[in-house]
Amino acid sequence: MKVFVVLSIFAQVFLVSLASTGNEGAIKPSRDHSVINMEEPPFWLSSFEEFSDLRESQKEFYLKKLDTALDKVPALKGTTIEDLATATKSAEKWGALRLKIYEFCAEKAQSKVCENISEIRLQALDMFANQKEENRKAAEKSSAPKRK
């Protein structure tokens, strides 16, 4: 009977891990600092192309939030919103900014700051994401306050 109980508990843990497949929660920073591939997830910051295609209201939102968030990135502390706006006009400048963020986020210890930065990108995209009923319900559910 004891063996049965233990096996059942083990089965539950296994099934929970299966259920969470494909529903990744927090974005985890890369552990390999030597290779930073900005074309693969996690996407801490939009690429120049992705940002350039956004609508004006999305860009405005993005830069405003980013300006605050970058205060926690030592290499980018003091960056002003004007600096960011200038960077948006040059693929090279934006790429340099992006690399600094990715290098910072390669450190596991910075995960909270980096999640915040990546969340800004997701929020900017969500501003004009598809709004069919299923998506609206899912978005409401994920933004509902969690029960304690």
Add this chain to the structure above:
Amino acid sequence: MIQKSRLKRTIQSCSKIAGQLAVFGSFIMISQAGAKVCPKNIAMSSIYFAPHIKDYCPTHTPCASFKKVVKMQGSGTLPGNKVLTYQGKVISLGSCDTVIGAAGKCLLPFISIAADARHFSMGDIISMPSIKGKTIQLPNGKKFIHPGFFVVHDTGGAIKGANRFDFFTGSYNLADEANAFGTKGPDETKIMTDKSDCSQTKRFTVIRRNSKLYGSATEAIEKALSEDSSGQTKAIQNNTSQQGIR
């Protein structure tokens, strides 16, 4: 002695109850483990569309059936490149004659897809070889030969995971007979409506923006759409930021 046997009986009862709870819990977990999850290289797909008023209402005034489907789909298109949102707003889409996605680009029927922005950059391309060469009818009546590539132009709250995609089918709804990805489409493509269908037909690979294959994939898409002479190539070329909102 009596206490020992009583204790033994108590332990046995508790073990029995715990065992039964564990089994019950396992059944709950099985049911909540969800709808079938496909392997990571198989797309879990569904479709979405932007209804056009002409398919629902006798005049250009939004009627009840159109408003109902707009509420479900999030938006619907009106004449003159305008869109009616589920909130009742009418927005201009500039030169876009479908709707604009999260990426800021005009959505292209049977090319644009919504994907999880945690796993994809807007503009990433999904290669699905099984679709290549299929003749697809567009909502404007023209046909094109599918290049086998799709572009991430959108996202959505329910689109979560590295293999979850929502395929845009223009103004074609799920049951439209002309919708190749709809429930009445050919067997090999109607499975796009079923996210629990994990057949090999939906096997895909990702082509990231700066990868070697990106340029040729983009060219293949442009070529396929330019050959349909429906004006969709114009949509690609003019796919710069628009002022319209969903």
